[in-house]
Amino acid sequence: VAARQEQVITMPALPLDELQLTERDPKTGKLRTLPALHPEIKADRSFVLYRPPPVVRDPALVEEFLERAKFIADDLNWLLALPHDKFWCQVIFDETLQKCLDSYLSNAPRKFDTLLDCHPGVSDMQRCLHRSVFLTFLRMSTHKESKDHFITPSVFGEIIYNNFLFDIPKILDLCVLFGKGNGLLLQKMIENIFTQQPSYFSDLDETLPTVLQVFNNILHKCGLQCEGASAEPQRLEERVNVTPGNMPLQELKDVVLYLCDTCTTIWAFLDVFPPACQTFQKHEFCYRLASFYELAIPELESAIKRRHYEDNSVFADLWRRISHSRKKMIEAFHILINRVCLQPILESRYWHLGCVEPASYLIVIVVEIVSSLPISWRK
Structure with a gap:
């Protein structure tokens, strides 16, 4: 059996x-x-x-x-x-x-x-x-x-x-x-x-104008002019002669802390999740970031170096934070350019067909940034 x-x-x-x-x-x-x-x-x-x-x-x-x-x-x-x-x-x-x-x-x-x-x-x-x-x-x-x-x-x-x-x-x-x-x-x-x-992508898209507004708020706080369509007109009574060099020390510390936290957060997110770059660039983030960097960073660095401090540890902390902010802005910009422009060019299967859209996009970004710089920077 x-x-x-x-x-x-x-x-x-x-x-x-x-x-x-x-x-x-x-x-x-x-x-x-x-x-x-x-x-x-x-x-x-x-x-x-x-x-x-x-x-x-x-x-x-x-x-x-x-x-x-x-x-x-x-x-x-x-x-x-x-x-x-x-x-x-x-x-x-x-x-x-x-x-x-x-x-x-x-x-x-x-x-x-x-x-x-x-x-x-x-x-x-x-x-x-x-x-x-x-x-x-x-x-x-x-x-x-x-x-x-x-x-x-x-x-x-x-x-x-x-x-x-x-x-x-x-x-x-x-x-x-x-x-x-x-x-x-x-x-x-x-x-x-x-x-x-995927709804989180939509939420990110809705959140980014608030993130960009942080840069405008810092420029406004420092008495610097916002660039582009995002610039908001100031009322006459708001046009006071405030600069990073003459603002109270506590306000300068607040601005630098605010900037450091924002730049670190943007970089950390893009570093962990590069697919978000496309959503960022829908808001012209590369151009906005470069414009803010050129307007704010030199002014803040100069103000920090020239100010007199009763406690040198305050200067050390401010300089450390502004240096870190600058570094993270540059690294975030590199991630965006690499993901949005360079990577599609390098990985494109349509090289032989003359696929130039990512390359053209890169050229547009570079032209926008260079055209926004002062004449002295272009020489």
């Missing part, structure tokens, strides 16, 4: 958004069926808001920071240990979690926020918390953890968008805070967010 071979047929796993759970109603004791993603499945847990490390080694402030940061880190580690379904219920339906994560993105120290006389325990705890926050966002940006634990891509895109788990300001902050040392992971993370939810 021929041995019969039994074939085991395994049913494919359902995505989390299609799963149904059967459980007893805690109120009636009767069986009920709920979607796997349901607010009643969320655990009752309250995440606290993040506060940045103290700038001085005050024992009371240090203790307060360590206690709060450990509380957040422990809660995030608990969250990360949850199974797939419970993790997503917590992420979607726990408002305190989202407020906690938002507070970290807004208030976590940036590159130049050096902590004076920082307690070693504070640095260690900040690094630990930094890692936990990054891993949380990384898991939130992943629609498929394994063949058995995944969310339908289109539904995943709706979940992260409609529940504001990610938005353009958050994505920009993520690039600034986590780009160093996590470049490849962050790149895959941002790519997946934009791939599964």
Whole structure:
């Protein structure tokens, strides 16, 4: 008798958004069926808001920071240990979690926020918390953890968008805070967010005029004339003789800090997610950036060098920030030119057909920039 071979047929796993759970109603004791993603499945847990490390080694402030940061880190580690379904219920339906994560993105120290006389325990705890926050966002940006634990891509895109788990300001902050040392992971993370939810491209397009307005605000603050169609006429009473050289020191510090933060953010985002370059260039970003650089950077550098300082550390900090701003503006410009103009030329399959559109676009950008420069620069 021929041995019969039994074939085991395994049913494919359902995505989390299609799963149904059967459980007893805690109120009636009767069986009920709920979607796997349901607010009643969320655990009752309250995440606290993040506060940045103290700038001085005050024992009371240090203790307060360590206690709060450990509380957040422990809660995030608990969250990360949850199974797939419970993790997503917590992420979607726990408002305190989202407020906690938002507070970290807004208030976590940036590159130049050096902590004076920082307690070693504070640095260690900040690094630990930094890692936990990054891993949380990384898991939130992943629609498929394994063949058995995944969310339908289109539904995943709706979940992260409609529940504001990610938005353009958050994505920009993520690039600034986590780009160093996590470049490849962050790149895959941002790519997946934009791939599964293309609406983020539209949001970026709507956000860029606000980003460009930052440059106009700085020029206005420094008494410098805006260039091009974006220039706004000044009322007579606003035409005061303010320059970087004669503005109060605190205003100069605010301008430089504002500029440094903006330039670092733009560069970090483009460095992590070059496909955004096309959206940037729809707003003539190369020309606007070059025009701003030529108007503002020499004036600010001159003002910083000529000013008298009672504390040399103030000069050192301002010079470090303006130098970093200049560097990041140039690097962002290089990324834009390479992605929008040079790369299409080098990779074009239609060389032999005389495909010249990217080359022509590059020429247009160069002509626009050169024509905006003062005559002394063209000699």
